[in-house]
Amino acid sequence: MNIRSQIAMVFHLDKCIGCHTCSIACKNIWTDRKGTEYMWWNNVETKPGTGYPSKWEDQDIYKGGWEKKGKNIKLRGMDKKSTYLNIFHNPNMPSMDDYYEPWTYDYGHLLDAPEGDDQPTARPISLVTGGPMDIKTGPNWDDDLGGSKDYARKDINMKDISPAEQEAMFQLERMTMHYLPRICNHCLNAACVAACPSGAVYKRGEDGIVLINQNKCRSWRMCVSACPYKKSYYNWNSGKSEKCLLCYPRLESGQAPACMHTCVGRIRYLGVLLYDADKIKEIASCDEKDLVSKQMEIYVNPFDEEVIKAAKANGVADSTITAAQQSPVWKFLKVWGIALPLHPEFRTLPNLFYVPPLLPTMGTTSSGTYESTSSSLWGTIEESRVPMQYLANLFTAGDTEKVKEVLKKLMAVRIHRRDVTVGDFKKEEVAKAFAETGLTPEMADDIFRLTSLPKFNERFVIPAAHREEAEELIENTADIKGNKGFGSVQKPKRI
Ligand code: SF4
Ligand code: SF4
Incomplete structure (x- = not known):
């Protein structure tokens, strides 16, 4: 066992209200500089939709992530030959049209316009050319x-859904949507790290945060094309790539990342996971159908004596092990089994997990009318307005049974809570819901507590900082002269 610690997050999608506060908080702190205008390290997409950059999930276009070749995996669209051939022109890079042409408005004109018959307007001004522009697309178009018609219907996750079913999804009375907030996944098998020819992208030893050393970055932009989530960006002004750094300066002073701190829906949970690094290769290259369950196996029980011993032998601090034992992410993932990775088929082993949305599945239309209740326990899931295949394509590499399993657990919590507060379910129905999902009333109450009423310190659990680590970080960064970029911390030596 090679036990390491990883900061991970869970996003509860039923709670996201799509307010974009998280995106704005991140933008204001990290990407309001020249060269970063188009960057959204945190963005929130509407699903179904094509997202930002447009169609980022379609690896036939962008060739990001890993693909299985025989028993092994290789970076899609990158081998020695094509790396050399593409070094001065990478055909897999998203273009400005795929992101959007950033703009501001001519606000000054509102104040300076001469007196006239018409109300003055603030015209859009391109942040690229400095001239007036027509806005054709944007990050949340x-x-x-x-x-x-142009976006939701072109969502790549519609694949394997019959045309008739797709058509039904867009009938007005059946239409539904949910939000998908996205940041860098700080992956265990990060494609950006593997693709960088300069060794500038690295995973921090003590908490698994993936960073880009600005001094080492040589503008190859391989991280941009290799990341299947398109969460590494190129700064045209500094000539360096940049990405989400999980607000590590905030974490190091005990504060939550800005996106989490400001989240209006309180959908975000952050905690430590312990994982066995020796299993990364085996799990990342397993059969597609096993990817989700195998990835769950890599996260090991922080209460297990053997795991604790191996973690300590690797230099994992006692406070980190204690934080892993109290981690809300551990509960969502392994105790309750109700959170899933986004696009596990990219094989990067992402460390952001999503509680899939139950609400858009509610309301059956089999009778042609909108119903919010059903006579059968799982009726709203079996006759969901959203095809299960769609959610499966997002979260389980196409395995509909795995998504149903999670949604049934979420439904069982609702059945239990209704039984507690209203009491109109037959006792045998409630018992059946527990028997079929493997939950217990205590677990259902715990899930209800953590999803509905948690205090901040239940959602955000990190180890106390260690003075010796802080000193080590300062020593490691002291020799970086004149660097004003981000992600410049050198790899600490602890693990
Ligand atoms: S999400 Fe992309 S940028 Fe982030 S660690 Fe994974 S591969 Fe790298
Ligand atoms: S702040 Fe929270 S609720 Fe609002 S869009 Fe972001 S993740 Fe969703």
Whole structure:
């Protein structure tokens, strides 16, 4: 066993209200500089939709992530030959059209316009050319299913859904959507780290945060094309790549990342996981159908004596082990089994997990009318408005049974809580819900507590900082002269 610690997050999608506060908080702190105008380290997409950059999930276009070749995996679209051939022109890079042309408005005109008959307007001004522009697209162009003909219907996750079923999804009375907040996944098998020819992208030893050393970055931009989530960006002004750094300066002073701190829906949970690094290769290259269950196996029980011994032998601090034992992410993932990775088929072993949305599945339409209740326990899941295949394509590499399993658990919690507060379910129905999902009333109460009423310190659990680590970080960064970029901390030597 090679036990290491990883900061991980869970996003509860039923709680996201799509307010974009998280994106704005992140933007204000990290990407309001020249060269970062188009970057959204945190963005929130409407699903179904094509997202940002447009169609980022379609690896036939962008060739990101890993693909299985025989028993092994290789970076998709990158081998020695193509790396050399593409070094001065990488055809797999998203273009400005795929992101959007950033703009501001001519606000000064509102104040300076001469007196006239018409109200002055603030015209959009391109942040690239400095001239007036027509806005054609933006990072949230398809927000709330806007322009769904061009966007939602072109969502790559519609694959394997029959045309008739797709058509039914877009009938007005059946249409539904949910939000998908996204940041860098700080993956265990990060494609950006593997793709960088300069060794500038690295995973921090003590907490698994993936960073880019600005001094080492040589503008190859391989991290941008290799990341299947398109969460590494190129700064045209500094000539360096940049990405989400999980607000590590905030974490190091005991504060939550800005996106989490400001989250209006309180959908975000952050905690430590312990994992066995010796298993990364085996799990990342397993059969697609096993990817989700195998990835769950890599996270090991922080209460297990053998795990604790191996973690300590690797230099994992006692406070980190204690934080792992209290981690809300551990509960969502392994105790209750209700959170899933986004696009596990990319094989990067992402460390952000999503509680899939139950609400858009509610309301059956088998009778042609909108119903919010069903006579059968799992009726709303079996006759869901959202095809299970769609959610499966997002969270389980196409395995519909795995998504149903999680949704049934979420439904069982609702059945239990209704039984507690209203009491109109037959006792045998409640017992059946527990028997079929493997939950217990205590677990259902715990899930209810952590999803509905948690205090901040239940959602955000990190180890106390260690003075000796802080000193080590300062020593490691002291020799970086004149660097004003991000992600410049050198790899600490602890693990
Ligand atoms: S999600 Fe983050 S860690 Fe994973 S490959 Fe992309 S940039 Fe790298
Ligand atoms: S702040 Fe929270 S609720 Fe609002 S969009 Fe972001 S993740 Fe969703």
